Amino acid sequence: MPKPLNELSERLLRAGVAPRHVRRYLTELAEHLADLRAEEECARSRVEAQTAALARLGTMDDLANAMIKQRKFQSWSARAPWAILGLAPLVFLAAAYFVAGLYLWCGWKIFLPAADTPFGSRPTGPIYEFANLYFQAGKLYYFAAPILVGWGVALVAVRQRLRAVWPAVGLVLIAWMGGTAQIHASLAAVPGGLGHISMDFFALGSSYSLIHALAILSLTTLPYVIWRPHKPQPFSA
Amino acid sequence: MAARETNPNFMNGVPELLILRLLQQQEMYGYEIVQAIRSRTDAVIAVGEGVVYPVLHGLERDRALRSRRKTVNGRSRIYYSATHIGSHRLAQLSKTWTNLAGAIEKMLAAGPHAEAIK
Numbered sequence: 001m002p003k004p005l006n007e008l009s010e011r012l013l014r015a016g017v018a019p020r021h022v023r024r025y026l027t028e029l030a031e032h033l034a035d036l037r038a039e040e041e042c043a044r045s046r047v048e049a050q051t052a053a054l055a056r057l058g059t060m061d062d063l064a065n066a067m068i069k070q071r072k073f074q075s076w077s078a079r080a081p082w083a084i085l086g087l088a089p090l091v092f093l094a095a096a097y098f099v100a101g102l103y104l105w106c107g108w109k110i111f112l113p114a115a116d117t118p119f120g121s122r123p124t125g126p127i128y129e130f131a132n133l134y135f136q137a138g139k140l141y142y143f144a145a146p147i148l149v150g151w152g153v154a155l156v157a158v159r160q161r162l163r164a165v166w167p168a169v170g171l172v173l174i175a176w177m178g179g180t181a182q183i184h185a186s187l188a189a190v191p192g193g194l195g196h197i198s199m200d201f202f203a204l205g206s207s208y209s210l211i212h213a214l215a216i217l218s219l220t221t222l223p224y225v226i227w228r229p230h231k232p233q234p235f236s237a
Numbered sequence: 238m239a240a241r242e243t244n245p246n247f248m249n250g251v252p253e254l255l256i257l258r259l260l261q262q263q264e265m266y267g268y269e270i271v272q273a274i275r276s277r278t279d280a281v282i283a284v285g286e287g288v289v290y291p292v293l294h295g296l297e298r299d300r301a302l303r304s305r306r307k308t309v310n311g312r313s314r315i316y317y318s319a320t321h322i323g324s325h326r327l328a329q330l331s332k333t334w335t336n337l338a339g340a341i342e343k344m345l346a347a348g349p350h351a352e353a354i355k
Contacts, residue, residue, distance in 0.1 A: 036286070
């Protein structure tokens with residue numbers, strides 16, 4: 001892709017235009033530029049044809065403003081960053097924990113039906129093979145969920161060239177929720193012995209919670225810091 | 238890149254009108270649309286050619302146009318055509334523009350420079 005179009009891409013993304021609209025716009029501009037160059041090359045040298053073709057395509061300001069001025073091309077993370085980077089990750093994480101709770105409850109009913117809780121003491125004896133794999137996979141999912149959601153936030157922020165404020169807010173909230181998440185299971189809480197699983201969040205009651213939260217924050221911030229592109233050189237029209 | 242002279246103030250809504258008019262007749266891709274506008278308006282309407290795409294994408298998003306990728310002579314391009322919503326919008330824009338043009342013409346004909354435009 002010609003350099004001016006790469007610059008245009010950066011400018012549009014930084015202005016909040018959704019990546020899919022930027023990609024399509026640049027694809028069509030590149031095709032149009034190729035047509036213009038072919039037309040101009042009939043009467044000029046290759047270098048002159050390229051310059052003339054770029055001039056006919058329009059100034060960078062015109063090309064960028066034509067897209068930026070239309071609000072319908074803006075991404076949701078540019079329109080409502082608080083929702084996409086603040087609220088949505090928490091909802092995703094809550095949904096992931098709900099699935100983890102359901103998974104745990106199913107394992108409890110299938111592999112440890114006589115136990116008071118699926119944790120700790122195992123009145124039926126040690127668990128082996130598939131049951132063990134089942135609970136270890138659940139544990140892995142439970143601890144990986146906030147990190148995966150955080151990476152999602154980082155990916156969206158990097159892809160859409162968002163300023164650091166909202167991604168930082170999102171990552172801190174995820175780390176706080178993930179670090180302070182506590183899962184409880186009790187057979188006695190519900191009459192009938194079906195078992196009851198509940199979760200608590202956001203209570204920084206122990207140093208373990210704080211360390212866990214800081215670990216999640218570090219692991220989710222790292223990819224963002226690595227992937228984040230450097231600010232481009234000043235744009236010339 | 239050299240600046241290209243445009244006539245932006247009176248262009249509001251005009252690219253939409255011209256594009257819908259062209260695409261009501263046949264499907265075209267961006268480069269073809271720009272060449273057709275240039276030839277049919279005797280190059281009076283001058284815009285940076287690339288700015289046609291945000292207009293096309295906006296109209297497509299409003300369902301006034303539909304697009305499809307088609308390979309012609311070994312080159313793959315996105316072709317656009319007008320939908321029935323686009324035809325309806327064209328009728329509205331044409332009416333608005335005809336009224337506006339008529340009003341301006343009337344105003345100029347009645348003014349002190351009326352002789353100059355005869």
